[in-house]
Amino acid sequence: MIKNRYFDLIDQTFYFPQEGFDIEDGNLIFNGVPLKYLINKYGTPLKLTYLPKIGTQIKKAKNMFNKARKALGYKGKYHYCYCTKSSHFSYVVQEVLRHGVELETSSSFDIDLIRNIVRKDWIDKDTIIVNNGFKTREYAQKISDLINDGFQNVIPVLDNKTELDYYEEMVKGKCNLGIRVATDEEPNFEFYTSRLGIRGSEVLNYYKERLAKNKKFKVTMLHFFVDTGIKDSIYYWGELKKAVKLYCELKKICPSLTALNIGGGMPIRNSLGFEFDYNYMVREIVNLLLSACQEEEIPEPDIFTEFGKYTVGESGALIFSVLDQKQQNDAEVWYMIDNSLITTMPDSWGIAERFILLPINKWHNEYRRVNIGGLSCDNSDYYNSEVHESQVYLPLIGKNDPEPLYLGFFHTGAYQDSLSGYGGIKHCLIPSPKHVLIYKDAKGNIVDKLYRAEQQPEEMLKILGYI
Ligand SMILES: Cc1ncc(COP(=O)(O)O)c(C=O)c1O
Incomplete structure (x- = not known):
């Protein structure tokens, strides 16, 4: 039987599951955190920071340098x-x-x-x-x-x-x-x-x-x-x-x-x-x-x-919903997301930086080649290639699917906020997503907390001198 579910594509192309990424009931888990839970609780678009990753990275680097120093004298x-x-x-x-x-x-x-x-x-x-x-x-x-x-x-x-x-x-x-x-x-x-x-x-x-x-x-x-x-x-x-x-x-x-x-x-x-x-x-x-x-x-x-990037990059992720799909000619399908790539992940546009892109749900659907389109009117507001190939494959969205497709861009924790201007005015006034922190509490339990709500129109209108 030909296997052409999205899960099979990933399973056959990569070593999967791998550090930080796993699947449970057809949905993606990021560093042990079920992302569907966060989406259900906070909605999209959603920026998240998984703080424990930062310490892991620092410890890893210190260990590597200290091990090498010791081994070589x-x-x-x-x-x-x-x-x-x-x-x-x-x-x-x-x-x-x-x-x-x-x-x-x-x-x-x-x-x-x-x-x-x-x-x-x-x-x-x-x-x-x-x-x-x-x-x-x-x-x-x-x-x-x-x-x-x-x-x-x-x-x-x-x-x-x-x-x-x-x-x-x-x-x-x-x-x-x-x-x-x-x-x-x-x-x-x-x-x-x-x-x-x-x-x-x-x-x-x-x-x-x-x-x-x-x-x-x-x-x-x-x-x-x-x-x-x-x-x-x-x-x-x-x-x-x-x-x-x-x-x-x-x-x-x-x-x-x-x-x-x-x-x-x-x-x-x-x-x-x-x-x-x-x-x-x-x-x-x-x-x-x-x-x-x-x-x-x-x-x-x-x-x-x-x-810098090594310390915080892998702690960050951005999650979007696909609002609709547009077939613009026989070959090109667009998945339109509920935010802008150009403003929220400026490196993807400015220096063609790639991030790990994975769907959160629908891993058992068949897959197709797509272009991801942002909400701004800029024709550069898209994402359609990965490091390993110059295309993007994502699950098909069925007409009667009860829920939208959710997409995650992972390891976005470094530089994107400073370049984007966290909370400032944005291209086409597309707001900054809400931002959730995930960290360990005093008892060592993983907890989530809203750090900042989605940007509101008044915040931009104030900067722009209207109010
Ligand atoms: C002097 C200096 N140190 C460190 C860094 C951090 O680089 P990275 O985030 O790639 O680790 C930069 C980045 O521009 C830099 O200019």
């Missing part, structure tokens, strides 16, 4: 920094801080966020706070104020050569510093060298001329970040090797240097067929650092990472 320490830009929400920052991490900031308002969480006693003046990004005067002032107020482990990372002037002027006592070295972009990118950081060829001279004899500053960190992420590619290993070589050269003239910050970019699962050997990559990174340091006879640096 690597003497430097490992520091897990959370970069707040991937999700600034208080419940995310609170959750990451429960797992003993440090923080990375990217802009002036981020320091206001830091001040706020100090008031809440979530961190103290010893927490390492790495300050990245191009510094405006305001951002540099707020960083300097932290240092002047006794925060011991603030590390402003110089993004350019003039930034130092701010700290000369604004910091009263001594100041730790990092230097960001600009990486070369992937060969197919529009630019050859990243705009972020100081040119690799200028770092040593800059240090000698401006910092070596300056008693106020102590350079402790070299930072680099490969924007396209940690990958087992010639390009990635090439950039890492260059950064490690520079670290070794700088260490020889800068004894205070102790840390190499390799940035973010650890990938997450964006398809059920996702394959990435995390343990291998981490071990190879640690190994590369160790070999280079042994060859140059310098102590191994402490390794800092700033994983």
